[in-house]
Amino acid sequence: xxxxxxxxxxxxxxxxxxxxxxxxxxxxxxxxxxxxxxxxxxxxxxxxxxxxxxxxxxxxxxxxxxxxxxxxxxxxxxxxxxxxxxxxxxxxxxxxxxxxxxxxxxxxxxxxxxxxxxxxxxxxxxxxxxxxxxxxxxxxxxxxxxxxxxxxxxxxxxxxxxxxxxxxxxxxxxxxxxxxxxxxxxxxxxxxxxxxxxxxxxxxxxxxxxxxxxxxxxxxxxxxxxxxxxxxxxxxxxxxxxxxxxxxxxxxxxxxxxxxxxxxxxxxxxxxxxxxxxxxxxxxxxxxxxxxxxxxxxxxxxxxxxxxxxxxxxxxxxxxxxxxxxxxxxxxxxxxxxxxxxxxxxxxxxxxxxxxxxxxxxxxxxxxxxxxxxxxxxxxxxxxxxxxxxxxxxxxxxxxxxxxxxxxxxxxxxxxxxxxxxxxxxxxxxxxxxxxxxxx
Ligand code: S3P
Numbered sequence: 001x002x003x004x005x006x007x008x009x010x011x012x013x014x015x016x017x018x019x020x021x022x023x024x025x026x027x028x029x030x031x032x033x034x035x036x037x038x039x040x041x042x043x044x045x046x047x048x049x050x051x052x053x054x055x056x057x058x059x060x061x062x063x064x065x066x067x068x069x070x071x072x073x074x075x076x077x078x079x080x081x082x083x084x085x086x087x088x089x090x091x092x093x094x095x096x097x098x099x100x101x102x103x104x105x106x107x108x109x110x111x112x113x114x115x116x117x118x119x120x121x122x123x124x125x126x127x128x129x130x131x132x133x134x135x136x137x138x139x140x141x142x143x144x145x146x147x148x149x150x151x152x153x154x155x156x157x158x159x160x161x162x163x164x165x166x167x168x169x170x171x172x173x174x175x176x177x178x179x180x181x182x183x184x185x186x187x188x189x190x191x192x193x194x195x196x197x198x199x200x201x202x203x204x205x206x207x208x209x210x211x212x213x214x215x216x217x218x219x220x221x222x223x224x225x226x227x228x229x230x231x232x233x234x235x236x237x238x239x240x241x242x243x244x245x246x247x248x249x250x251x252x253x254x255x256x257x258x259x260x261x262x263x264x265x266x267x268x269x270x271x272x273x274x275x276x277x278x279x280x281x282x283x284x285x286x287x288x289x290x291x292x293x294x295x296x297x298x299x300x301x302x303x304x305x306x307x308x309x310x311x312x313x314x315x316x317x318x319x320x321x322x323x324x325x326x327x328x329x330x331x332x333x334x335x336x337x338x339x340x341x342x343x344x345x346x347x348x349x350x351x352x353x354x355x356x357x358x359x360x361x362x363x364x365x366x367x368x369x370x371x372x373x374x375x376x377x378x379x380x381x382x383x384x385x386x387x388x389x390x391x392x393x394x395x396x397x398x399x400x401x402x403x404x405x406x407x408x409x410x411x412x413x414x415x416x417x418x419x420x421x422x423x424x425x426x427x428x429x430x431x432x433x434x435x436x437x438x439x440x
Contacts (some may be wrong), residue, residue, distance in 0.1 A: 106176025111181020314342025387411030
């Protein structure tokens with residue numbers, strides 16, 4: 001256990017500069033996993049070297065992949081190919097990372113060995129029943145007294161291909177089933193009522209798997225044919241829109257600011273926040289749109305903006321599920337009320353984000369309400385009081401959101417522990433300070 005690292009932020013003006021935020025976390029995890037399975041050596045440029053992804057690296061190494069980083073910062077993953085994964089040599093401790101846990105358990109479900117998973121105290125509270133249920137239907141056996149980590153999984157020798165309708169919109173659950181489906185003879189199908197991020201589908205296809213997607217009015221039916229021969233790829237990871245969101249909102253809030261964020265992933269299944277902020281009046285200009293490594297990317301210019309409160313419908317949630325904490329901060333500075341609807345899933349993220357955001361914002365003098373699964377933030381377009389120490393409950397995004405809030409609060413804002421920021425955004429405070437922010 002590392003010592004908690006208190007961090008504070010205080011009134012800043014005139015953010016300026018040009019930054020490349022760190023690589024996309026979802027794509028980084030999947031690059032390591034699919035590279036680790038494929039035949040040949042996958043190269044990955046721009047991999048997020050956050051703690052979450054490094055846990056995935058350790059897990060794949062432990063199952064037989066050869067993974068190293070060269071002097072230019074490019075990662076080389078030599079996969080196990082047709083011989084398949086080895087039984088992991090040790091307990092797979094995936095730290096704070098829900099994506100590592102759920103996707104790797106899916107991967108193991110299609111392999112006939114036993115693996116033991118654990119994580120930190122935040123991850124050990126998060127629900128795993130949502131993957132246990134479909135993976136058990138495919139033939140995997142679990143030992144997990146309470147549907148949470150730690151758990152043991154014994155994968156199926158001949159996994160049964162299933163047709164499974166997701167009861168919650170979750171890309172992690174979808175991906176776990178698709179990865180288990182790689183080991184099954186025949187076609188495994190996932191039905192999504194509400195579309196979630198599609199990086200697994202895109203990347204599995206580019207590694208050579210046969211994936212078909214049937215888009216219907218009320219659902220999307222994703223099918224994968226098992227036992228493909230996956231081939232190594234060269235991957236360029238775009239910058240994570242979920243990480244870019246923090247400096248971007250900071251630039252909207254701080255006076256006389258103008259920043260450029262380069263190489264940002266703008267996959268429509270991920271970029272919901274930018275659209276919502278624009279509807280609130282944010283000045284965000286997209287330039288140089290292009291496709292890189294199969295993903296749409298662009299450079300974004302953000303400048304100081306006057307924001308107005310809006311109503312964010314529940315259908316928006318999957319395309320910006322990780323961005324509600326920072327949206328709630330933007331809403332605190334807007335003129336009028338922002339109602340964010342349908343946020344039940346926020347209760348089972350790295351922390352109960354719904355409760356923690358409401359608590360922290362109200363400690364900083366902002367009027368907030370939770371009504372059912374909706375969060376209401378009553379903005380006044382004046383700087384909030386701040387002057388509080390915020391409980392972050394091992395949650396990187398809560399930590400970064402409140403540090404952004406402190407940049408325009410009347411009094412300094414302190415977070416109880418900034419160490420978890422390294423799970424997704426190593427060097428966050430330094431990058432922010434490089435733009436002119438005051439964080440220490
Ligand atoms: C992720 C999916 C989302 C998201 C998480 C990353 C992924 O989780 O919150 O940060 O990479 O598939 P859910 O599947 O629980 O919605």
